[in-house]
Amino acid sequence: MDSVRKGLRVGDLQKDTYERLRCSACEVTLETEDDPDGVGQIRSCPGCGSAWRRLG
Numbered sequence: 001m002d003s004v005r006k007g008l009r010v011g012d013l014q015k016d017t018y019e020r021l022r023c024s025a026c027e028v029t030l031e032t033e034d035d036p037d038g039v040g041q042i043r044s045c046p047g048c049g050s051a052w053r054r055l056g
Contacts, residue, residue: 004043004054013052023047 004021007013013030014022021030026047033042035053044051 001042001051001053004052007052012050023050025050 002010002012004013008015012024014024016022016029021043022028023030023045026045028045028047030043030045030052032054033044035042040053040055042051043054
């Protein structure tokens with residue numbers, strides 16, 4: 001699982017007009033979940049099932 005920053009650099013993620021994260025493949029806004037096993041959040045795409053970790 002890559003980080004959100006790496007996903008933005010590679011082009012897997014995009015930000016829309018309101019700074020929300022979207023999956024580049026599906027063009028769907030990502031959902032947010034708290035990571036029960038670690039620090040941060042997990043951002044996942046409901047369309048394709050890809051996930052990224054947001055630290056901090």
